[in-house]
Amino acid sequence: MKKLITLYILCLFVPVLQAQESKHEKIKALKVAFITEKLALTTEEAESFWPIYNSYDDTMHKLKYEEMGKIKRTLKETPLESLSETRAKKMYQEWLSLENHMCSNRRNMLTQLEAVLPYSKIMMLQRAEWEFHRKLIDQLRNEKRKGKERKK
Template identity: 40%
Template sequence: MKTKIILPFILLLVTSISFAQGFKDKKEKVKALKVAYITEQLDLTTEEAQKFWPIYNAFDDKQAELRHEKMKAILDRFEPGSVEKLSEKEASALLTQMETIEESLFTLRKKFIKDLQGVISAKKIIKLKKAEEDFNRHLLKQIREKRKG
């Protein structure tokens, strides 16, 4: 009797771990491709790269954390029909929370740019913004093509 209960549980656990590992592997692969793309686009010297990547990675991690916080706040509230159930006070509180996160993202980006100014030229900072947008656009295009095919 216990095996009938334990076996499906173990299968579910193994499947969940495998799926999570697969997602983590894909995330790491995308990050590696992004690093290579940005390095190539910015034409970083060895010295610049040594100073640039720790700043960039810290920024990217913090930005992802804030965006995750924002999405969690939004997704927790916006299940089908849940918007209609919000009181005006709850909606106002959610809006304030969203604004605070947006302000935090803006402040983070300003600090990031300021930190980078001591490491790479202003022109390379602008190239970075373009490289990030181009990489994301290319990634989305590949995802769309993969879904169609």
């Protein structure tokens, strides 16, 4: 009976997990197209750039959404008045460590890019990332507004 219940629960969550993964993949594809257009990479630059950037991006995704997500979930699930100073300190240290790891990952990617791109394109990458995130947030806000308007 336990196996049947476990199987049933898995069947419920697999489509949700697949939807989340496909959403991430769609966003990633849009980001690749956006950055490619903004940076106007040559063939040689693209061949060197994308492996470096994809490795960086995959690591950042894991750190932000998996590792940092654990801390966020714990904070949401734990009533603040019951959070002990010892537990808070441990969570703080984990958070600080993740922040340092994300900075280190970014610094490492930029250092690697110095060998394959001119500095002007590295700076255009920063701008392209900002613009992409801004457009993504704006699009999500518009979709949320449209959803609220449909409910009225």
